[in-house]
Each structure stands twice: as C-alpha cells, then as structure tokens.
Amino acid sequence: MKRRIDHEQETAAKFAISSMVDVGFLLLIYFLVVATLQPVEADLRAGIGGPPRDGQFEQLPPTEIVLQADGSVVLDGVLVAESDATRPAMPALEAKLKDLVEIGRILEQAPTVILDLSDDAPHQGFASVLNALAGARIDRIAIRAGASASSASPASPGDSKIAR
C-alpha cells in the first residue's frame, strides 16, 4: 500500500519553472539597465570635398571660426568662447551658428564655415566646435590647411573643404 502511494506521488511531481523564469527576467532587466549606463562612442561626422567653387559665396560669404591654442573660439573676429572652453558645449557659438543658418535659409543658400585650428589646441576644443556645428546642422565645413590659428584671410583654393 505504501509503495503504491509513493508511486502516485512520483508521477504527480512537476518541475515548477516559474521561479526560474522570475530570476531570469530579473537578471535580464538588471543587465539591460547596466548596459545602458555606459554610453557608447558616437559620431561627429565630416566629409572632405574639394576647394570652394568660383562664385559659390556670392551671397553668403563663408564664416570663419578660429580655435586658438588656449581653447578659446573666435567667430568672425568676435570671441564666443573663453579660454577655458574645453567644455563640451559652446552655447554662444551654437546660437550664432543657428542665426547664420536662418540667414542662409532666407538667402536660400547653405552657410559655409571655415575652421582655422591651432595645432596646439586640445582636441576637446575642436570636438566642441564640431558639436556646435552639428547642433546648428551646418554641413559645409572647410579646415584651413597650415598651422596658424591667428590668420583670418578668406578661403583659398589650398583649403581642404569638409562637408560634415
């Protein structure tokens, strides 16, 4: 009699997986949350083109941004970011670039920006300028060839044009 009862109990045994599923989902949620805490590297894109074409800047002349060795940024001769401008955001520069985009929209012409970068400036300063350009959605950029950051001469055919 006892043996028969044991046998019935054995056949009725079931494996409860609900606890395992609970733990599984908890682990899944944990790893999802942890994975999103660490940001991945993103892109500040640029594309190199040729020198400016003749007559391209008839209506809207190119704007020049100078990144100086101490990290300060000058836009068309006006200081827009101080020398401690290694911070990622440059709101004053971005606001002025957005104004430039508005003017370009009125003239139905995309603005062009020439970057004059000091070789001794930290890369964070350059990335901050690119960041401001990306925020203003300016996609026609040229990097002035050479080492000087103080010259403010207009674009020459030797400049390498970058369209971001």
Added chain:
Amino acid sequence: MSAKLRNSVNEDLADLEMDMSPMIDMVFLLLIFFIVASKIVTHHLDPEVKVPLGENAAIPPMRGARIIVNVYQDDGKAPFASEFGRGKPPKGISFNNETELSAYIGDRMRWLNEFEGAELKEIGIVIRAHHNADVGMVKRAVQAAADQGITTVTFSAFASKPSKY
C-alpha cells in the same frame, strides 16, 4: 443555462491548456536564423584613448566600411595607431608619422575593397582622438586620410559623460 451545463462548461475550460511548444520551436528557429544571417562587426577600442564629449554626436543607423585610427595625447610614444586587433591583450599597429599612417590607410582601403566588397569612395575614416591630444595631430591624421582620397571623416565622441572619464 442550467447548472448542469454550466458545470460541464467550467470543467472543460479548466482542462484547457495552451500548447506552447510550436511557438517556442518557431522562436528558436527565428533566433537561429538571425544569428546565422547577421554579421557581427567587433571593434576593439583602445581604452587609453578617452574621446572628447559632444552632446550632439549621434550613432548612425548604418556605419558602413570604416577605418579606425587612434590619435594619442603627447606622451613620447607614437602619436597614431591602427584599430586594435583580436590579440590578448588587443594591440594596434603604431605609426610615427602621417606618411606611415597614410600608407596603412591605403593598404586597409584596398583590403576592404578586395575582401569586403566596399566601394573605395564609400570608405570612411573614424578618428578616435584623445580629448587632450593636440589638434595638430588630428589635422595630420585627416590629411593622411585625404591623401588616400577619403571623403568621409568621423570624429568619435561621447554624447554623455561616461562614469569613468
């Protein structure tokens, strides 16, 4: 409805069980299909290079054929290095000047063209420059890429500050 009929229906419903096994089979089949069909591209990033911050940086939906170049801050070592390989620990090829870097970029472009089927004009370069690296070095890396006819340059940046920065 009579009580007898209601009891009968309740008993039938109590016995109902959904057979999950075909659905699980199908899910596993789909999982295996996507694992086989997808192509995993892994880039080993040099942890020494802490890229700058740029909140407007974005992750594009498609990255395409890219050549990764590391640019270091001035510490007396080689200023440039290639993408890290799969060794343990992962290592890249160091370049002392832009001429060596440009030659590597050219070789890599030909390899991507020949073995990955990438169009030469579609190949871009990703510059992972340390946030304290001199802009002069970054410009030299851009020039090395331009010398090989690369038209798309991407600068790596963190859109938000990582915990260890």
